[in-house]
Amino acid sequence: MFVVGLTGGIASGKTTVSDLFASLGATVVDTDIGARAVVAPGQTGLDAIVRHFGKQILKPDGTLDRAALRQRVFDEPEQREWLESLLHPLIIDWARQRITEAAGPYVVLVIPLLVESGALRELLSRVLVVDVPEHVQVSRLQQRDGSSESAARAILRTQARRDQRLAIADDVIENTSEQAALRARVETLHQHYLSLAANVGDNA
Numbered sequence: 001m002f003v004v005g006l007t008g009g010i011a012s013g014k015t016t017v018s019d020l021f022a023s024l025g026a027t028v029v030d031t032d033i034g035a036r037a038v039v040a041p042g043q044t045g046l047d048a049i050v051r052h053f054g055k056q057i058l059k060p061d062g063t064l065d066r067a068a069l070r071q072r073v074f075d076e077p078e079q080r081e082w083l084e085s086l087l088h089p090l091i092i093d094w095a096r097q098r099i100t101e102a103a104g105p106y107v108v109l110v111i112p113l114l115v116e117s118g119a120l121r122e123l124l125s126r127v128l129v130v131d132v133p134e135h136v137q138v139s140r141l142q143q144r145d146g147s148s149e150s151a152a153r154a155i156l157r158t159q160a161r162r163d164q165r166l167a168i169a170d171d172v173i174e175n176t177s178e179q180a181a182l183r184a185r186v187e188t189l190h191q192h193y194l195s196l197a198a199n200v201g202d203n204a
Helices: 014-023 031-037 044-053 066-074 077-101 134-145 149-157 162-167 179-203
Strands: 003-008 027-030 107-110 126-131 171-174
Touching: 003 014, 014 027, 014 107, 014 179, 027 031, 027 077, 031 077, 031 107, 044 066, 044 077, 066 077, 077 107, 126 162, 126 179, 134 149, 171 179
Parallel strands: 003 107, 003 126, 027 107, 126 171
Antiparallel strands: none
């Protein structure tokens, strides 16, 4: 299967771009969805988190209180590392299974922290980076979450730098244009990926 790894910084518009690819027929596998799936009630990921942090990390309905968990690990690197060491293998297994089940013609695998974690790199045929300037990320975070500028910039500091993401890119989408221009760029890449995927199939 031809797999495009889609990544980008927070508030860069990864979901908007992946939705456009999905509308054109690509199979989208989003590791953010996987991250929620592996901590759903009844999953081993949630059981391990409760044993580690206690039942106060749960909402009254028994689901994970993600905001409380983020607050707990944000300022404690060792707790964040523990959580990542638990979740990353579970998310990788989830993504691998979805790719195996994909009908094609190709897969867009959304990995927000591709640079930081290196997860699933061996599965990728190409890397697509959704790119915006840092000030745009800050503005979008403030509008989306009601964050202060300092809080938004603190979040950005926990992620890879813009130049680090661009350094691994085979393709780049600059998501600062009008929706029509963004869709046109996605359609161009879609045709390119269809051609590359067909060549992979011919050589299989």
